[in-house]
Amino acid sequence: MLKYQLYINGEWIPSGNGRTFSVTNPATGEIVGEVADATTEDVRRAVEAAHRAFPDWAARTAWDRATYLRRAYELIMAHQDELAELMTSEQGKPLPEAKGEVQYAAGFFEWYAEEAKRIYGDTIPASHPDKRILVLRQPVGVVAAITPWNFPAAMITRKIAPALAAGCTVIVKPAEQTPLTALRLAELFQEAGIPAGVVNVVTGTDPRTIGEILLRDERVRKVTFTGSTEVGKLIMRQAADTMKKVSLELGGHAPFIVFEDADLEKAAREVLTSKFRNAGQTCVCTNRIYVHETIADAFAEILVKQVEQLRVGNGMEAGVDIGPLIDGQAAEKAERHVRDAVEKGARVLTGGHRRSEGDVHFFEPTVLVGVTDEMLVQREETFGPVAPIAVFRDEDEAIRRANDTPYGLAAYLYTRNLARAIRVSERLEYGIVGINDGLPSTVQAPFGGMKESGIGREGGKYGMEEFLETKYVSVRLHD
Ligand SMILES: NC(=O)c1ccc[n+]([C@@H]2O[C@H](COP(=O)([O-])OP(=O)(O)OC[C@H]3O[C@@H](n4cnc5c(N)ncnc54)[C@H](O)[C@@H]3O)[C@@H](O)[C@H]2O)c1
Numbered sequence: 446m447l448k449y450q451l452y453i454n455g456e457w458i459p460s461g462n463g464r465t466f467s468v469t470n471p472a473t474g475e476i477v478g479e480v481a482d483a484t485t486e487d488v489r490r491a492v493e494a495a496h497r498a499f500p501d502w503a504a505r506t507a508w509d510r511a512t513y514l515r516r517a518y519e520l521i522m523a524h525q526d527e528l529a530e531l532m533t534s535e536q537g538k539p540l541p542e543a544k545g546e547v548q549y550a551a552g553f554f555e556w557y558a559e560e561a562k563r564i565y566g567d568t569i570p571a572s573h574p575d576k577r578i579l580v581l582r583q584p585v586g587v588v589a590a591i592t593p594w595n596f597p598a599a600m601i602t603r604k605i606a607p608a609l610a611a612g613c614t615v616i617v618k619p620a621e622q623t624p625l626t627a628l629r630l631a632e633l634f635q636e637a638g639i640p641a642g643v644v645n646v647v648t649g650t651d652p653r654t655i656g657e658i659l660l661r662d663e664r665v666r667k668v669t670f671t672g673s674t675e676v677g678k679l680i681m682r683q684a685a686d687t688m689k690k691v692s693l694e695l696g697g698h699a700p701f702i703v704f705e706d707a708d709l710e711k712a713a714r715e716v717l718t719s720k721f722r723n724a725g726q727t728c729v730c731t732n733r734i735y736v737h738e739t740i741a742d743a744f745a746e747i748l749v750k751q752v753e754q755l756r757v758g759n760g761m762e763a764g765v766d767i768g769p770l771i772d773g774q775a776a777e778k779a780e781r782h783v784r785d786a787v788e789k790g791a792r793v794l795t796g797g798h799r800r801s802e803g804d805v806h807f808f809e810p811t812v813l814v815g816v817t818d819e820m821l822v823q824r825e826e827t828f829g830p831v832a833p834i835a836v837f838r839d840e841d842e843a844i845r846r847a848n849d850t851p852y853g854l855a856a857y858l859y860t861r862n863l864a865r866a867i868r869v870s871e872r873l874e875y876g877i878v879g880i881n882d883g884l885p886s887t888v889q890a891p892f893g894g895m896k897e898s899g900i901g902r903e904g905g906k907y908g909m910e911e912f913l914e915t916k917y918v919s920v921r922l923h924d
């Protein structure tokens with residue numbers, strides 16, 4: 446069983462009170478790790494370490510910082526099999542998905558090792574002959590990064606790679622369900638030679654208190670949070686007291702619109718990819734499927750055939766497509782959404798059953814038809830393997846219903862009509878739109894949401910902006 450301490454100021458140290466907490470495998474219920482349960486003093490020590498390390502790290506050249514990021518990329522890739530198994534053991538996703546996430550996570554270090562060298566400023570023609578105008582881009586400072594359990598590696602590297610590239614230092618607080626991957630990554634950052642205090646990892650069972658300390662400390666100049674909209678709103682309120690910059694990657698409720706001219710087999714494949722990745726536990730998973738009324742029955746039949754090929758089980762086993770849900774609450778929510786839909790008139794074409802034993806919770810991949818917008822599944826993020834199909838009559842109706850949600854993270858549509866694809870993608874109120882593409886996420890593109898799905902973007906050149914301040918320097922030339 447893996448045992449980890451806190452990683453603060455380049456050292457591995459126990460919690461101030463020696464307390465630890467267990468990490469369990471959601472597929473078996475077995476304890477797979479024991480990690481330190483940080484005290485308030487430990488968190489303050491991490492902030493102090495990041496604060497002290499910042500001036501030197503910020504003063505290094507971008508080329509110097511880039512060498513560390515590149516080495517981190519190479520180390521993550523060299524350990525991808527080990528990291529994938531560790532991830533599956535604590536989060537449950539099938540091993541091939543875990544390996545894909547590790548490669549995706551490493552990709553942010555590869556991308557930002559290059560992007561570090563392209564943090565350009567400006568000179569602006571002055572309106573006064575004796576003045577010169579310079580615009581500098583400088584690192585924000587100490588960053589607090591709070592991350593979720595569903596992507597234990599990528600949600601960390603998508604934040605800290607640009608932060609380090611910009612010259613910031615970071616305190617990472619991973620989810621209590623999946624700290625092992627974060628701590629193994631910290632070992633690799635240490636091996637890459639990233640200086641003490643530049644990256645710090647604190648783990649704990651009291652995220653509210655840890656968050657309050659990080660948000661209250663004026664030395665922390667930026668908080669970047671990925672998680673539920675509810676907690677994101679709290680973080681945003683807390684950040685106001687010391688005017689921290691915020692990046693919030695929050696909940697989603699993605700619609701997938703299948704138009705009457707779609708290739709039904711291909712459209713069903715894209716819906717399947719988007720809906721059932723990580724057992725439906727991704728923020729960009731399709732949550733609502735709107736199918737044109739003329740093709741709804743044929744589409745549902747094809748989707749069911751594809752869904753019934755999916756194998757549910759322990760993600761460590763070859764051939765498993767759907768791993769366990771993270772906990773009993775997740776299984777209860779999926780069950781509640783199916784029950785509510787059926788009570789209000791929906792029909793289950795496949796799946797619909799929870800398989801729970803002790804702390805282990807599986808949920809069959811499920812397809813519902815006859816879904817209407819009054820049902821919970823159409824109003825709340827399911828975060829589970831439930832695919833509800835509703836029908837629509839025309840394009841305007843589909844767009845109106847797709848936009849009728851407080852969320853605005855990802856949306857999808859399938860059509861072979863180019864004009865319609867562009868027209869609809871422009872009218873969808875979402876930060877990410879997939880046209881005939883159920884898996885748009887990639888390191889070089891901006892990832893993020895509108896409305897209550899968040900603020901800011903991660904990935905690509907846009908992700909660097911979140912960790913930079915813009916400084917205007919005016920120079921008067923005196924004789
Ligand atoms: N937009 C994205 O990129 C993205 C990515 C992954 C997950 N999510 C969203 O996250 C949710 C699921 O993840 P989750 O269950 O880990 O979310 P969560 O909000 O419960 O937890 C996220 C992180 O915040 C911490 N946290 C919890 N309460 C806190 C508090 N009061 N103060 C400070 N930190 C606190 C947790 O320990 C964890 O590290 C879903 O809604 C999903 O859509 C969004």
Ligand SMILES: O=C[C@H](O)CS(=O)(=O)O
Pocket residue numbers: 595596599726727728729886892
């Ligand atoms: O759950 C949210 C992640 O951002 C998923 S993705 O792999 O980036 O699409």
